[in-house]
Amino acid sequence: MSKTHVTTTINGEPTEYLCEASQSMLDVLRDELDLTGTKEGCGSGDCGACSIIVDDRLVCACLMLGAEAEGRRVLTIEGMSHGDKLHPLQQKFIEMAALQCGVCTPGMLIAAKALLDRNPNPSETEVRFGLAGNLCRCTGYDKIVRAVLDVAAEQRETTR
Amino acid sequence: MMLREDRSPRRYEAALKVRGAARFTAEIPVASMLHAALVLSPLPSGRVGRIDAGEALALPGIVRVLTHAEMPRIDRPGVLIPLQGPDVHHAGQPVALVAATTPAAARRGAASVEVAYERRPAILNLADGEPFAPKTAGRTATDSRRGDPETALRQAEVAIGRRYTTATNNHHPMEPQCVTAQWDGERLTVLTTTQAVFAHRLAIAECFGLRPEDVRIVSHYLGGGFGAKGGAWFPHLVMAIAAARVLGRPLRLELTREQMFTLTGRRQETVQDLKLGATKDGRLTAIVHESLAPTSMFGEYADALATVTRVLHACPNVATRQRLARVNAPQPNPARAPGEGPGSFALESALDELAYELDLDPLELRLRNIAAHDQHVDLPWSSNGLRECYRAGAASFGWARRPMRPGSLREGHQAIGIGMAAACYPAYRMASEAAVGIGADGRVKVRCGTQDMGSGTYTVLAQLAAEALGMSYAEVDVELGDSLLPEGPYSGGSMATASFTPAVETAARDLRGRLLALASADAASPLAGIAPERMSIADGMIRSGNRSEPVSELVARRAPQGLEARAGAAPEARPDFSAFGFGAVFAEVRVDSDLGEVRVSRLTAAYAAGRILNPLLARSQFVGGLIWGVGMALHEATVMDPHLGRVVGTSLADYLIPVHADMPAFDIHMVEEDEPRLGSGGVKGIGMLGTVGTAAAIANAVFHATGRRVRDLPIRVEHLLRPD
Numbered sequence: 001m002s003k004t005h006v007t008t009t010i011n012g013e014p015t016e017y018l019c020e021a022s023q024s025m026l027d028v029l030r031d032e033l034d035l036t037g038t039k040e041g042c043g044s045g046d047c048g049a050c051s052i053i054v055d056d057r058l059v060c061a062c063l064m065l066g067a068e069a070e071g072r073r074v075l076t077i078e079g080m081s082h083g084d085k086l087h088p089l090q091q092k093f094i095e096m097a098a099l100q101c102g103v104c105t106p107g108m109l110i111a112a113k114a115l116l117d118r119n120p121n122p123s124e125t126e127v128r129f130g131l132a133g134n135l136c137r138c139t140g141y142d143k144i145v146r147a148v149l150d151v152a153a154e155q156r157e158t159t160r
Numbered sequence: 161m162m163l164r165e166d167r168s169p170r171r172y173e174a175a176l177k178v179r180g181a182a183r184f185t186a187e188i189p190v191a192s193m194l195h196a197a198l199v200l201s202p203l204p205s206g207r208v209g210r211i212d213a214g215e216a217l218a219l220p221g222i223v224r225v226l227t228h229a230e231m232p233r234i235d236r237p238g239v240l241i242p243l244q245g246p247d248v249h250h251a252g253q254p255v256a257l258v259a260a261t262t263p264a265a266a267r268r269g270a271a272s273v274e275v276a277y278e279r280r281p282a283i284l285n286l287a288d289g290e291p292f293a294p295k296t297a298g299r300t301a302t303d304s305r306r307g308d309p310e311t312a313l314r315q316a317e318v319a320i321g322r323r324y325t326t327a328t329n330n331h332h333p334m335e336p337q338c339v340t341a342q343w344d345g346e347r348l349t350v351l352t353t354t355q356a357v358f359a360h361r362l363a364i365a366e367c368f369g370l371r372p373e374d375v376r377i378v379s380h381y382l383g384g385g386f387g388a389k390g391g392a393w394f395p396h397l398v399m400a401i402a403a404a405r406v407l408g409r410p411l412r413l414e415l416t417r418e419q420m421f422t423l424t425g426r427r428q429e430t431v432q433d434l435k436l437g438a439t440k441d442g443r444l445t446a447i448v449h450e451s452l453a454p455t456s457m458f459g460e461y462a463d464a465l466a467t468v469t470r471v472l473h474a475c476p477n478v479a480t481r482q483r484l485a486r487v488n489a490p491q492p493n494p495a496r497a498p499g500e501g502p503g504s505f506a507l508e509s510a511l512d513e514l515a516y517e518l519d520l521d522p523l524e525l526r527l528r529n530i531a532a533h534d535q536h537v538d539l540p541w542s543s544n545g546l547r548e549c550y551r552a553g554a555a556s557f558g559w560a561r562r563p564m565r566p567g568s569l570r571e572g573h574q575a576i577g578i579g580m581a582a583a584c585y586p587a588y589r590m591a592s593e594a595a596v597g598i599g600a601d602g603r604v605k606v607r608c609g610t611q612d613m614g615s616g617t618y619t620v621l622a623q624l625a626a627e628a629l630g631m632s633y634a635e636v637d638v639e640l641g642d643s644l645l646p647e648g649p650y651s652g653g654s655m656a657t658a659s660f661t662p663a664v665e666t667a668a669r670d671l672r673g674r675l676l677a678l679a680s681a682d683a684a685s686p687l688a689g690i691a692p693e694r695m696s697i698a699d700g701m702i703r704s705g706n707r708s709e710p711v712s713e714l715v716a717r718r719a720p721q722g723l724e725a726r727a728g729a730a731p732e733a734r735p736d737f738s739a740f741g742f743g744a745v746f747a748e749v750r751v752d753s754d755l756g757e758v759r760v761s762r763l764t765a766a767y768a769a770g771r772i773l774n775p776l777l778a779r780s781q782f783v784g785g786l787i788w789g790v791g792m793a794l795h796e797a798t799v800m801d802p803h804l805g806r807v808v809g810t811s812l813a814d815y816l817i818p819v820h821a822d823m824p825a826f827d828i829h830m831v832e833e834d835e836p837r838l839g840s841g842g843v844k845g846i847g848m849l850g851t852v853g854t855a856a857a858i859a860n861a862v863f864h865a866t867g868r869r870v871r872d873l874p875i876r877v878e879h880l881l882r883p884d
């Protein structure tokens with residue numbers, strides 16, 4: 001089967017890969033590039049475990065074709081920390097124990113980052129509705145919401 | 161006593177997980193592995209005829225199509241291992257397996273396999289099945305009886321009888337089940353999503369006639385389980401292992417979300433009849449709890465629906481009876497708080513109804529019926545913190561201000577309601593071994609062949625060893641999820657922690673004793689000659705008076721290859737007490753008067769569940785359990801087509817699990833108990849408790865808001881909008 005050649009930027013790194021025309025971005029990340037931090041919970045856009053940011057937009061990687069990454073900037077969970085330096089959301093998730101099994105966690109963090117990038121001052125309701133597409137079967141969400149609100153408040157402090 | 165969450169050690173593996181760096185089963189590559197996809201029967205009952213794989217085999221990447229004709233026979237009574245014969249017992253049953261070089265090729269292949277079926281009559285609805293008595297209900301007896309409930313009911317000053325129903329639910333852990341099976345002659349390595357590395361090792365060895373020590377099961381990170389990755393996953397796990405043997409190559413089978421509706425067990429639907437008798441002043445005199453639930457055509461499984469009924473409230477005359485009926489549907493299995501969840505919905509709803517018959521506050525009714533001992537087995541409680549749970553929960557929630565009359569609280573177009581329920585769950589335990597060692601670098605290692613579903617097993621294993629040894633938590637490494645380790649418990653029935661805790665603590669204390677003896681006997685140690693009883697270990701230093709030595713230096717000098725102590729612990733054969741965790745749940749709901757939409761706005765819960773090892777993670781487990789109750793009450797239902805026998809709507813868009821926006825404000829109280837009699841080191845288990853009683857508390861709150869008693873879960877808009 002003929003493959004498509006894609007040139008893109010993933011987590012700041014210029015990246016090239018070959019993919020099948022029908023291959024999802026999620027499969028490209030996990031199977032071709034070994035970036036398995038992006039999780040697959042459903043493959044049909046219903047769970048948010050595969051959340052990535054493409055050119056500042058939050059996307060379900062399972063609903064995007066690998067070929068569509070051509071010329072774009074892709075951010076996955078692997079690009080959220082810089083070396084040993086975790087993103088404040090990652091740090092806060094650890095501190096507050098806002099994760100259990102951890103399958104929803106990468107997608108949750110990416111979606112939370114996208115939310116705060118767009119709206120640095122969200123209300124609790126905005127966080128709850130903003131992250132409603134990210135399913136978690138373990139935590140009951142409570143600590144996740146609190147972690148996101150805390151990080152938002154701290155970031156406002158430091159930028160003031 | 162209030163437990164401090166802020167002093168709890170943080171989750172052991174959290175830093176890996178927030179980076180996406182923890183490798184789950186489907187993310188571990190195996191050289192020259194093939195990928196499997198399944199061909200599923202659309203019929204609920206029939207016989208497979210001709211299978212035409214010609215078109216599939218012509219596609220690129222397809223290596224082989226396996227049907228029941230090519231698969232080795234596996235003898236395992238009571239379990240339907242697919243591809244063992246031509247008979248179809250439920251829609252969605254695998255009838256062929258396609259092996260290919262990529263997952264996508266396998267899926268395309270599976271879509272091109274043509275299967276002819278002979279259709280057979282099917283029983284698709286519970287009401288059409290023939291009721292029979294199962295051998296057991298979960299881990300309990302099917303029926304029970306004490307006193308004379310029928311006479312007591314007839315003579316009761318107040319009596320009610322009601323029917324309650326609950327829906328089929330699916331577990332849906334966020335990580336789909338996966339196995340990669342790799343044969344090497346008569347040796348087998350299985351990477352899989354399992355809640356039970358050791359139980360699965362034994363069962364797999366039996367299926368393939370292998371020695372258990374030649375089978376290795378690995379599950380380092382597990383993306384939730386809730387019952388779906390134990391026995392529920394076993395048949396398809398075995399099918400994939402058998403296929404790998406036929407193919408002569410490693411094979412990975414990863415289920416799709418759609419297949420998780422049919423191939424990984426389900427919480428069975430229930431029809432429950434509850435009769436209560438009481439005196440006018442609210443003492444229970446009779447309880448009769450009878451239930452019917454479906455099982456599959458090939459396996460027998462009954463949730464323990466009556467456990468809570470038998471023990472939670474004091475009552476001299478109690479009869480419980482559980483029946484099953486066979487239907488052409490997937491095999492049911494335990495799901496979080498298996499019978500205790502749906503069973504407590506019926507019992508605790510009925511208690512609320514009784515309270516209204518008596519015109520008595522529902523909490524007061526329960527306070528009048530606290531069981532002084534376990535009347536079911538006639539043994540004293542190891543401890544029963546229910547009264548304290550009622551008190552702490554009610555005080556924090558503000559229960560005392562609740563008006564009795566339904567429909568009395570409003571805010572704008574929302575009717576507000578308040579309800580409560582009680583909960584209990586048995587403290588189970590099984591045998592476990594564990595090893596605790598220390599290396600010349602001073603790092604401690606705990607090794608235990610149990611799993612971490614996300615509940616916090618890595619963390620508590622590290623914590624237990626650190627505390628018992630006197631080392632710091634950060635100095636401990638944990639190995640789990642591998643059958644090469646000392647045999648650990650399975651993760652289910654809220655029993656893993658209670659099972660391994662005494663083994664880890666004994667091993668750690670033993671290691672500590674050996675370290676101190678070593679220091680005492682070592683002329684080169686500053687502690688030489690001091691009796692071990694006069695030494696202590698804290699923060700990695702052995703101390704006595706003003707003399708001290710780092711543990712790491714002692715080990716490096718005297719045991720450069722390290723030291724390890726191993727220990728085992730098993731439950732009491734015949735305990736002379738009964739051990740349960742208890743709880744009380746208080747719910748506030750808001751019901752939109754125009755739309756009938758129900759939102760849970762507050763959940764307060766108080767739990768007395770023995771010794772709590774890590775309050776931070778325990779709180780997560782309680783909240784996690786509570787939302788399973790919210791899901792059961794308001795959202796979750798696996799709908800079966802009554803004519804086709806298939807699941808209607810097989811995505812997470814159709815099957816609603818609670819989301820961020822559905823969550824109430826949580827208020828959790830942990831009543832710590834001292835449990836010297838429990839051989840578990842005082843641990844009772846907490847994972848299930850949150851799911852018990854919660855659905856009833858919510859339904860009772862909906863009644864209080866609207867005056868509508870909904871006895872069928874999940875509660876839907878149409879229940880509340882239909883005219884009276």
Ligand code: FES
Nearest residue numbers: 043045047048062
């Ligand atoms: S895997 Fe993409 S939304 Fe679930």
Ligand code: FES
Nearest residue numbers: 100104136137138
């Ligand atoms: S932590 Fe397990 S699904 Fe969210």
